[in-house]
Amino acid sequence: MDLKTLIPQKLKEKFPSAEFEVSDYRDELTIKFDKKDIVEVCSFLKSDSELEFILCSDITAVDWATRKNRFTVVYNIFSNKHNFRLRLKSDVDESDCKIDSVSSVWHAANWQERETYDMYGIKFNNHPDLRRMYMPEEFEYHPLRKEFPLMGIPGSLPLPKK
Amino acid sequence: MGLEAYIKDTGFLTTQVNAIIAWARKSSVWPMPMGISCCAIEMMAVGDPKYDIARFGSEVMRFTPRQCDLMIVAGTVTYKMAPVVRKIFDQMPEPKWVIAMGACTSSGGMYRSYSVVQGIDQFLPVDIYLAGCPPRPDNLLNALMKIQEKIGNTKASQFQNVPLNEEGSKLPELNVIQKN
Numbered sequence: 001m002d003l004k005t006l007i008p009q010k011l012k013e014k015f016p017s018a019e020f021e022v023s024d025y026r027d028e029l030t031i032k033f034d035k036k037d038i039v040e041v042c043s044f045l046k047s048d049s050e051l052e053f054i055l056c057s058d059i060t061a062v063d064w065a066t067r068k069n070r071f072t073v074v075y076n077i078f079s080n081k082h083n084f085r086l087r088l089k090s091d092v093d094e095s096d097c098k099i100d101s102v103s104s105v106w107h108a109a110n111w112q113e114r115e116t117y118d119m120y121g122i123k124f125n126n127h128p129d130l131r132r133m134y135m136p137e138e139f140e141y142h143p144l145r146k147e148f149p150l151m152g153i154p155g156s157l158p159l160p161k162k
Numbered sequence: 163m164g165l166e167a168y169i170k171d172t173g174f175l176t177t178q179v180n181a182i183i184a185w186a187r188k189s190s191v192w193p194m195p196m197g198i199s200c201c202a203i204e205m206m207a208v209g210d211p212k213y214d215i216a217r218f219g220s221e222v223m224r225f226t227p228r229q230c231d232l233m234i235v236a237g238t239v240t241y242k243m244a245p246v247v248r249k250i251f252d253q254m255p256e257p258k259w260v261i262a263m264g265a266c267t268s269s270g271g272m273y274r275s276y277s278v279v280q281g282i283d284q285f286l287p288v289d290i291y292l293a294g295c296p297p298r299p300d301n302l303l304n305a306l307m308k309i310q311e312k313i314g315n316t317k318a319s320q321f322q323n324v325p326l327n328e329e330g331s332k333l334p335e336l337n338v339i340q341k342n
Contacts, residue, residue, distance in 0.1 A: 134242070134277075135242075135277075136241075136242060143276055143277070148276070149276070150274070150275065150276065151274065151275070151276055152275075152276025152277070153276075157241040157276075157277075158241075159241065159244050159279065159284055159285045160244060160245050160248035160249075160285045161285070162284070162285050162286070162287070
C-alpha cells in the first residue's frame with residue numbers, strides 16, 4: 001500500500017480519539033494534530049515495524065504573529081526503510097507556550113528543541129537540558145519572534161570594552 | 163641585495179636607531195590568523211606559492227597570540243565571538259596592529275542583523291579596513307604593505323610598549339655605559 005494512505009490509516013487506528021489533519025502538497029505529506037499526543041504519535045511512528053521513522057531531521061517552529069494559536073511546531077522526520085519524509089505539525093498558543101519534548105523518542109531532538117526554545121521561546125516539557133542553543137544564557141529575548149527587531153535590542157548583547 | 167656593496171670596505175653602516183628598528187619590525191610582521199569565516203580562505207591563499215606572503219616577511223602565521231604582531235581578523239564577528247577576539251588581541255604583546263579584512267569585519271557587511279557586530283572597531287583599534295567580500299589575496303598583501311609603511315614611519319619611542327615610569331614619562335631611563 002502507498003505510504004501516503006498507510007500512515008494516516010495506521011494513525012487513525014492507533015489513536016481513534018485524536019484528530020489528524022492530513023495534507024499533501026508538492027508530494028510532501030504533512031500531518032497536523034493536537035500537541036497533547038505528540039510523544040505518543042512520534043514514538044509510534046518510530047517503533048512501528050512497517051514505518052520506522054528512525055531519523056528526526058529537524059524541529060523548528062513558525063510564528064504566525066496575530067493568529068489565535070500563535071506558534072506551530074514543525075517536526076521533519078525520515079524513514080530510512082522507505083526513503084520517505086514526513087512532516088508533523090502541532091499548534092502552541094502563546095498563553096500556554098509549552099509542548100512535550102520528543103527527545104525521549106529521538107535523541108537528535110535534544111539540541112533541535114533547544115534551538116527552537118532559544119529562537120521562539122517555546123518551552124519543551126520533560127526536556128533533559130533546556131538551555132539556549134545560540135544566544136548567550138543571560139539574553140532575555142527570542143530573536144525569531146515577529147516582535148523582535150531585525151537589528152536587535154540595543155545594549156542587550158554586551159561587547160568588550162575598547 | 164645591494165647592501166653588501168656599501169659595507170664591503172669598512173664593514174660599517176650609519177643609520178638611525180629609529181630607522182633600523184622600524185626596518186626590522188616592518189620586515190618581519192608575524193600575523194595572527196583570526197580566520198573566522200570565508201575571508202580566511204583568501205588569507206590562506208596569501209600563504210601559498212602563487213601570492214606568497216613570505217616575500218614580505220610575514221609567512222610565519224602564529225597560532226598563539228603571544229608571538230604575533232598583527233591580527234588579521236578575517237570573517238564575520240558575531241556578538242558571541244567578540245569577547246574571544248578581544249581576549250586573543252589582549253594576549254598579543256605590544257606593539258600590535260589589526261587588519262579588519264573584508265566587509266563583514268569592517269562594517270557587518272551583508273549581515274545587517276542582531277547577531278553580527280556592525281564593525282569590529284566597536285571593540286578593537288583597527289589600523290586597516292580592507293574592502294571586498296572577500297578581498298582578493300593581492301588586496302590583503304596591499305594591506306600588509308600599508309601596515310609596513312605605517313610601522314616604517316613610526317619612531318621606536320612611539321611604540322606603545324614603552325613602559326611608563328613613575329613620573330609618567332614615556333621614556334625609560336637607560337644605563338648608558340660611558341666611554342672614558
